[in-house]
Amino acid sequence: MKFDPDRVLSWVFDREISIFQFFASAIWLGSAIGGLAMMAPGFTRFDFQELVFLPLSPLLLLNLWIIPNAALIALMWIWHLVNDGIGYVAWGILVGVESLIAMLCFDPDFRGPMDAPIVFGCWLALLIMVETGVWFVLHWRRNVWAREMFALSAENARRRAEREAARANGHPPDESREDAGLN
DSSP states (O other): OOOOHHHHHHHHHHHHHHHHHHHHHHHHHHHHHHHHHHHGGGOSSOOGGGGGGGGGGGGGGOSTTHHHHHHHHHHHHHHHHHHTSOOHHHHHHHHHHHHHHHHHTSOOOOOSTTHHHHHHHHHHHHHHHHHHHHHHHHHHHHHHHHHHHHHHHHHHHHHHHHHHHHHHTTOOOOHHHHHTTOO
16 A cells, blocks of 8 residues: 555645634634623514624624633643544533633623523523534434444345355355455
């Protein structure tokens, strides 16, 4: 087997793009959840102009909490590299913490006694919805994997039965043909 630098470099490039998408999506969604939760007490009627901030919601993270936030992202990056994979749990944790940091940037200008419970109730509801979606995607992917493993198991059982039948008839199976995938 020859070393193929193009294949290795394309794999590294694809992996780095997926890591960037992993962190960018978690940061964007977390800051959007935090911003929406903080805007919840002011929503007396729904107006699309109030949702203009959603594409720019990561700008909410530029506040006094930027140093702990940068440390958190660095720790998550190290956790990702040590565990050698993009995990659903890591993504969910990052979304939750980023949403909390986005909420901390607001000056709590609560007009009434019910504003704080509304804010944290909306934040909790939005976060539970996102984490439930992550859980469903995780189990859906596991089911796809389990179906593929079941198909491989059935194919192995079929090949094993063919070999046993060939041995019972007095014909040893041609191992070289089986290894090459010709039988």
